[in-house]
Amino acid sequence: FGPSQRVPLLRQVRLGAATHQKRLFDAAEPAYAQTFLTHFDSLTPEYEMKIAQLQPAQGQFDFAIADQIVAFAEANGKQVRGHTLIWGNSLPAWLTGRTWTREELIQVLETHIATVVGRYRGRIPEWDVVNEAFLDDGSWRPNLWLTTIGTEYIALAFQAAHRADPSAKLFYNDYNVERINAKSTAVYNLARSLQEQGVPIHGIGMQSHVTPNYYPTQAQLEAVLSRLEQAGLEGQLTELDVSLAKLTDTPDAEKFELQAQIYQGLVAACQARPGCTRITTWGITDKYTYLGSTGVPLLFDTQYAPKRAMEVTRHILGR
Numbered sequence: 001f002g003p004s005q006r007v008p009l010l011r012q013v014r015l016g017a018a019t020h021q022k023r024l025f026d027a028a029e030p031a032y033a034q035t036f037l038t039h040f041d042s043l044t045p046e047y048e049m050k051i052a053q054l055q056p057a058q059g060q061f062d063f064a065i066a067d068q069i070v071a072f073a074e075a076n077g078k079q080v081r082g083h084t085l086i087w088g089n090s091l092p093a094w095l096t097g098r099t100w101t102r103e104e105l106i107q108v109l110e111t112h113i114a115t116v117v118g119r120y121r122g123r124i125p126e127w128d129v130v131n132e133a134f135l136d137d138g139s140w141r142p143n144l145w146l147t148t149i150g151t152e153y154i155a156l157a158f159q160a161a162h163r164a165d166p167s168a169k170l171f172y173n174d175y176n177v178e179r180i181n182a183k184s185t186a187v188y189n190l191a192r193s194l195q196e197q198g199v200p201i202h203g204i205g206m207q208s209h210v211t212p213n214y215y216p217t218q219a220q221l222e223a224v225l226s227r228l229e230q231a232g233l234e235g236q237l238t239e240l241d242v243s244l245a246k247l248t249d250t251p252d253a254e255k256f257e258l259q260a261q262i263y264q265g266l267v268a269a270c271q272a273r274p275g276c277t278r279i280t281t282w283g284i285t286d287k288y289t290y291l292g293s294t295g296v297p298l299l300f301d302t303q304y305a306p307k308r309a310m311e312v313t314r315h316i317l318g319r
């Protein structure tokens with residue numbers, strides 16, 4: 001088949017990007033929104049749906065920006081991935097500046113989730129309910145929720161999210177879990193435990209912040225996806241970027257070809273596994289990435305031109 005005669009794929013892996021609302025609505029730089037609208041199916045608000053932004057004071061919610069983002073997506077036929085309800089980072093001062101009893105913090109957790117997920121009931125199809133609860137050795141990552149509530153905070157969060165929107169798919173999200181290791185096995189065991197308790201969980205988000213020094217091969221990622229499938233769980237690449245920050249001495253053409261090969265393995269693994277439903281890159285353009293100017297980790301360059309990684313991704317996904 002020549003390029004114009006792409007074989008229709010049996011299933012479409014959706015392609016998403018994390019977006020930054022100031023740029024998405026910046027009339028002075030229409031290329032940002034235009035590139036998103038042309039090439040991506042979904043957006044993940046990079047920070048605008050985190051608790052510090054949505055509930056800046058206890059019981060005082062500010063949905064103005066999140067509403068704008070959801071309305072923009074809906075007006076353009078795009079989906080929104082909600083990110084993230086419960087995390088140990090990006091917590092507002094009212095949460096971190098005092099001590100809580102277990103009952104008080106459970107109340108805070110359940111009220112936050114009920115209010116946020118309930119507001120977008122039926123409009124946000126997927127949520128990262130809990131983010132980064134493990135350390136790399138598979139032990140629990142200490143955070144406010146764990147130390148005050150105990151490990152049950154995770155089940156409570158998933159149950160609260162399901163009560164607020166039974167139609168939403170609920171994900172656990174973490175990094176360094178893109179191959180079989182102590183951390184990805186701890187995540188898998190958590191998911192199985194939640195299933196055995198009857199707690200609703202639908203998938204695992206593998207952030208996939210990778211580099212030439214750490215990235216899974218296609219086979220390694222397929223092994224993780226396959227293990228999830230056997231448990232009836234979706235897998236998604238939720239924050240994919242391939243940072244080249246350490247390759248400052250490598251000529252551009254060479255380093256972007258290496259980057260494209262790394263993207264190729266991850267994207268092909270997702271396309272190959274029926275349980276892999278979406279790939280989200282953590283940004284649109286190398287011009288704006290949390291990794292800074294040397295990372296150049298994304299699918300479009302600083303001038304919004306598609307890179308080799310995008311050509312490879314489009315070919316594999318049949319876009």
Ligand code: G3I
Pocket residue numbers: 046047050089090131207239290
């Ligand atoms: O833009 C606002 C500014 O208006 C406000 O005055 C200021 C006051 O706090 O905050 C600014 O927002 C910053 C935001 O990025 C936008 O630039 C926040 O301070 C800053 O904390 C936030 O950082 C985000 C970080 O998560 C923490 O939430 C990054 O953009 C975002 O890329 C990063 O993403 C995380 C994922 O959520 C989880 N996985 C790792 C990933 C990378 O760290």
